[in-house]
Amino acid sequence: MTQTDKSKQKQVIIIAAVVLIAPVIIGLLVNLGSHDIEDVRIKMEEYLYERYGEEFVVDRIGTRNRRNKELYQARIYPKSIVGTNKEGDDFYYASATLEKFNFGKLGNPGDSYSYVMMNKTAEEYILPVAKKIFGNRVLMKVDSEIEIWGREEVIVKEYRKKDPNSDGVDAFIGYKERNFKKARQRVINAPDKNKLILKLFIYIFDRIETEEEKEARRREIFEFVQYLKEEGLYKYLELGVIFIDERVLAPGYGEYSLAVRFSDKEKVEIGGKKVYLPPLELRKEMSAKLQEEIDKMSEEELLERMGRIKKSRLVDLTKYNSQYGTFIYSWGMLEENYPSSLSRRDKNRDYSKLEHVRLGKGENYIYLSQEGKNNEK
Secondary structure (H helix, E strand, O other): OOOHHHHHHHHHHHHHHHHHHHHHHHHHHHHHHHOOOOHHHHHHHHHHHHHHHOOOOEEEEEEEEEOOOOEEEEEEEEEEHHOOOOOOHHOOOOOEEEEEEOOOOOOEEEEOOOHHHHHHHHHHHHOOOOHHOOOOOOEEEEEEEEEEEEOOOOHHHHHHHHHOOOOOEEEEOOOOOOOOHHHHHHHOOOOOOEEEEEEEEEEEEOOOHHHHHHHHHHHHHHHHHOOOOOOOOOEEEEEEEEEHHHHHHOOOOOHHHHHHHOOOOOOEEEEEEEEOOHHHHHHHHHHHHHHHHHHHHOHHHHHHHOOOHEEEEEHHHHHHHHHEEEEEOOHHHHHHHHHHOOOOHHHHHOOOOOOHHOEEOOOOOOOOOOOOOOOOO
């Protein structure tokens, strides 16, 4: 065999070896670059237990990209809500993330459940007073957060480069609190460094049937606003107080709500405004039938059925069932979130007087009185 033939034989052997070994190497690299979903779940579960002191369900694990980084993301919620009315309620659900590195490495987890905790503890703080003022037929939904401002060392150093005599500037640090009481105390201790933003929605399952009742409810709303002021919770406040017809608590409401949803709407005029409502005959029937059911129920039964309503469903209930309502905005909240709609009247209406509280009737309210009247033309 010539030297040339020997060289060719060696090349063939090397090529064959590479062909045989390559899949093994590629498979090894793929395995090193991938992660077991269960490893991701376990790491998230351990992190959440350490952070919140209770066990969480971690499911729907997937991947997404953020700022050129690939992340694992999962839905999370406490195991304690499984089997309760809170299960399936988006209000109590959050997400957790975990950065995905190569070669089987995982980053440190992060989560958004602190926002749920903030809102839960806010409700625990405020709801007892709301029930004392408005009665027990109250459900509450809270959306709160605290903005914390301070001085970061990086920012201080940057400013000192430009001006050696500078001690830095205040900068936005973030949202670092998950306990409403502690957030409120931060604001009390350092109001110039902390901003507590509170969106609070109170749903009262009771009708207003007379002008005297309407005036009494206005006074209750005014009293509640004064409480929020005393607690330091008014500066950045959006407050909604909505009166839901208690007939939504009747056993037959579900069937009628479907009929309303799929009915052909008709144009009617109420209070000088044209709105689209379900057919009059359907509204007459459901108003009477559901009233019959409500009249047979005890207060305990009404409260039990009210307690089944999920917070994530409350907004949907207001479409046709809200009889009266009011929305109150502090000047600070208007400046923060609605700067384009500011007016002098808004600034002067600081809710220091009862006359500032207005209670308007819902335009899409579908129920009729026993006489079948609803100010319709």
